[in-house]
Amino acid sequence: MKDTQFDLEKATEIKARSQKYHDAVRALDEAKAKREQQGFAAMYTAMGMAGGYHELGKPGRIVVAARTFCILFAFAAPNLILLRHLMS
Numbered sequence: 001m002k003d004t005q006f007d008l009e010k011a012t013e014i015k016a017r018s019q020k021y022h023d024a025v026r027a028l029d030e031a032k033a034k035r036e037q038q039g040f041a042a043m044y045t046a047m048g049m050a051g052g053y054h055e056l057g058k059p060g061r062i063v064v065a066a067r068t069f070c071i072l073f074a075f076a077a078p079n080l081i082l083l084r085h086l087m088s
Helices: 008-053 057-087
Strands: none
Touching: none
């Protein structure tokens, strides 16, 4: 008769395993969603910076100014260092 009786402990164990399974699946889905969100954020950042790469708009002007500053500094710094060394 034991075979046909409802086993409360077994049903509780199955329910607990089922809950653990659903929790694990939800955690995996949340991790996947977080990775996707990080990917979208990276792409939107790259798209926002595209104007700088193509020298369009305000980002483009900033890129041109920064590049000009770096070039001028690269040419001026050695001369200034040499003059400082010779003057001392």
